[in-house]
Amino acid sequence: MSGKENIKILLFNKWETGNIEINDPGLTKVISLNPSMVIPVSFGRHEHQRLKKAEVNLIERLANKLMRFGKKYAKNTGRMGGKKAKSLNVVQTAFDIIHLETGKNPVELLVRAIENSSPNEDTTRIVYGGVVYHVSVDVSPLRRLDLALRFIAEGVRESTYSTPQIIEEALAKEILLASNNDMSSHAIKKKNEQERIAMASR
Secondary structure: OHHHHHOOOOEOOOEOOOOOOOOOHHHOOOOEOOOOOOOOOOOOOOOOOOOHHHHOEHHHHHHHHHOOOOOOOOOOOHHHOOOHHHHHHHHHHHHHHHHHHHOOOHHHHHHHHHHHHOOOEEEEEEEEOOEEEEEEEEOOHHHHHHHHHHHHHHHHHHHHOOOOOOHHHHHHHHHHHHHOOOOOOHHHHHHHHHHHHHHHOO
């Protein structure tokens, strides 16, 4: 019976998530890598609680972003609208591709990709005396994570929209490029563009 205490729960029965370090101190409280989940599904329990999505597993949040994958400018319609199991299978296959190419833990590479593609600055509109000013502001940690996941999902959507490339390969490629801080990554481009605009608005 004592052997049961030593059983390790692995993500998708393959990947260790408990020992992954988050190097960006601003993201440590919002990146959740719950080591006690095989299939990361929370059934939307966080939905009506403020800021509770910070506790949702990172892999599940990536799968949720991928569900917005139908008509080009529509959120939850088309081929992937509401298909959570399909999105999780896509993430699982993409992780297998990353591991085959690099031999590293794909969850760790995803964390590095998010650290590299999460913007620190953004712009907001301030109306003063009938004149609209664009002012640079710091981005909160939770929004930084939201934007990084959105940029990765957008890059996958654009590279596979009306093309023969399959979504699993596109996701694996985007995560690898972003984890290496490669400028050919859509997420890194979007982050740099947003920070450049914010810098001009200081």
